[in-house]
Amino acid sequence: MGLLNSRSSLRSSDSGLAESAQPEDNAVPGPSYISGSRKRKWGIWDSVAPTPNIHESRNQAINLQQLFGIVYRKKPKLSSKYAYENFFLDGKNTDIRIRALEVEWPLHKEFLCQSPFFAKMLKDTWKEPHSVVDLQIKNEDIDVGSLHFMFGSFYRDEDLPIPPHRAPHILAAACLLQVEHVIRQCKEIMNSNITRETVCSYHTAAETYGLKSVKTRCFDWLLCHLMTHPSVELYREIDTKLMYLLISSPDLLVLRREMDIYTTLKQWIFLYFNPSWKGTVRQMSTNSDTWLYKHMKRIDNISFLESEEGLIFQPIFKKLRFQHIICDVGDTATLEQDRLIPLEWLTPIYKQQWLALLQEQEHMEIGPRIISEELEDCGMRCGTMISRDGKYFWKWSHFRFSFPITVIFTNRHIIFRESRQGYDGCCLKHVRNIVFKITLVCFDSNGKVTFSKTTGHKIATFEQNEEQIVMKLDDKILSFPLYIFFNFLFVPSENTEHV
Numbered sequence: 001m002g003l004l005n006s007r008s009s010l011r012s013s014d015s016g017l018a019e020s021a022q023p024e025d026n027a028v029p030g031p032s033y034i035s036g037s038r039k040r041k042w043g044i045w046d047s048v049a050p051t052p053n054i055h056e057s058r059n060q061a062i063n064l065q066q067l068f069g070i071v072y073r074k075k076p077k078l079s080s081k082y083a084y085e086n087f088f089l090d091g092k093n094t095d096i097r098i099r100a101l102e103v104e105w106p107l108h109k110e111f112l113c114q115s116p117f118f119a120k121m122l123k124d125t126w127k128e129p130h131s132v133v134d135l136q137i138k139n140e141d142i143d144v145g146s147l148h149f150m151f152g153s154f155y156r157d158e159d160l161p162i163p164p165h166r167a168p169h170i171l172a173a174a175c176l177l178q179v180e181h182v183i184r185q186c187k188e189i190m191n192s193n194i195t196r197e198t199v200c201s202y203h204t205a206a207e208t209y210g211l212k213s214v215k216t217r218c219f220d221w222l223l224c225h226l227m228t229h230p231s232v233e234l235y236r237e238i239d240t241k242l243m244y245l246l247i248s249s250p251d252l253l254v255l256r257r258e259m260d261i262y263t264t265l266k267q268w269i270f271l272y273f274n275p276s277w278k279g280t281v282r283q284m285s286t287n288s289d290t291w292l293y294k295h296m297k298r299i300d301n302i303s304f305l306e307s308e309e310g311l312i313f314q315p316i317f318k319k320l321r322f323q324h325i326i327c328d329v330g331d332t333a334t335l336e337q338d339r340l341i342p343l344e345w346l347t348p349i350y351k352q353q354w355l356a357l358l359q360e361q362e363h364m365e366i367g368p369r370i371i372s373e374e375l376e377d378c379g380m381r382c383g384t385m386i387s388r389d390g391k392y393f394w395k396w397s398h399f400r401f402s403f404p405i406t407v408i409f410t411n412r413h414i415i416f417r418e419s420r421q422g423y424d425g426c427c428l429k430h431v432r433n434i435v436f437k438i439t440l441v442c443f444d445s446n447g448k449v450t451f452s453k454t455t456g457h458k459i460a461t462f463e464q465n466e467e468q469i470v471m472k473l474d475d476k477i478l479s480f481p482l483y484i485f486f487n488f489l490f491v492p493s494e495n496t497e498h499v
Helices: 064-068 080-089 116-121 144-153 164-177 180-191 199-209 212-225 232-237 240-248 258-273 281-297 311-317 329-338 343-361 374-378 397-401 425-429
Strands: 032-035 038-041 096-100 103-107 131-135 380-386 392-394 405-410 413-418 432-443 449-454 458-462 467-472 482-489
Touching (some): 240 258, 240 311, 258 380, 413 432, 432 467
Parallel strands (some): 096 131
């Protein structure tokens, strides 16, 4: 009854349960049941019927309705501990047996009908003294343990504890039985227990069953940790759809530069085709290069992404911002040697960057004039980490191409220094604009975010060798190690061509 692999058991679905609404028809496959000699099939999300008339059962030794004062869909007025131990665990005075997943539970109709699912199903069976219901469970997210939990929850006033790793399966069963308070409990458990081990299964379950806040938190966690805390286990769990969304996002926190996203994708593909591989992150880097080299020796004249097994990865790699990779000679050589992407993808980018360079040198371009969505789609993503307080300087390769600025961290300030070297005297007075966003993040020893802050999108204008303080940091809040992430836009997209 362990947590199933998220790729196979927790399947994504485009429709699901709205956060306070009932699930839709296609969220969970519907069961059928057999009561006595009559077989009937029920759609899982059928609307709930009016309150049924509960009749006495002639053959029951004890009438539970009279004993407990049952009100439809409300818990009995009885010690929940007593009810749980004697009626659920010991199966005393049972009047119905539920069979599912090759297990049988002796239960009680009055307790089951707290669930709209069972209230609808059992409305015509109250005269039958010992009903037997067979549930055909086709949803692989639901297992014996999650059903047992749900049945037991009907006998308790307080919420039963949910182990975090079991939450996706209990959520699936709660959606099947339409038990809103357990769905809310799963939502709370998942929102507060997002870790490397749970994030992918939670994200898939939240998407499948419509928990929007859980899905958003999981996605934000992945944006923050994918590059900063690489993990073999995490990479193995991320499917193609989720990876596409992560790589596409302007909020992906990129440690170092865009080329590192390409390297991460290469390692992720290696694990995709070698799911049983075991090793460290450092070994994964070496082994992914070796695997790709050997694989490409068997393929002639085409790139990996043009091969049959590589086609599904093309949309993901197209979201890389190659204009920020080809500015470095070494990175460009790696792209060509790997033969992972079609080199034809780079041809229009070379042209785009060459024209942008000519415009810069001829003083035709001063950079972005307004803050727009261009930063989201075209901006340069980069970052760094400092382990303790001090004075630091950074330059990224792209700065040498379009706008050579130095980033300085000192005295709890982040400073941009313009440091162009013009081709003639006129260029010394050339004014340039940049759009930028700075994000600061601190993690504890377990990888949990303890501090985060962002400037939002801002625009700055620089003259030759000018310095500007772009962010001031609070001494009382800031701690180390400190991760600093940047988004830059130097050239407006309307003046360039795109892939």
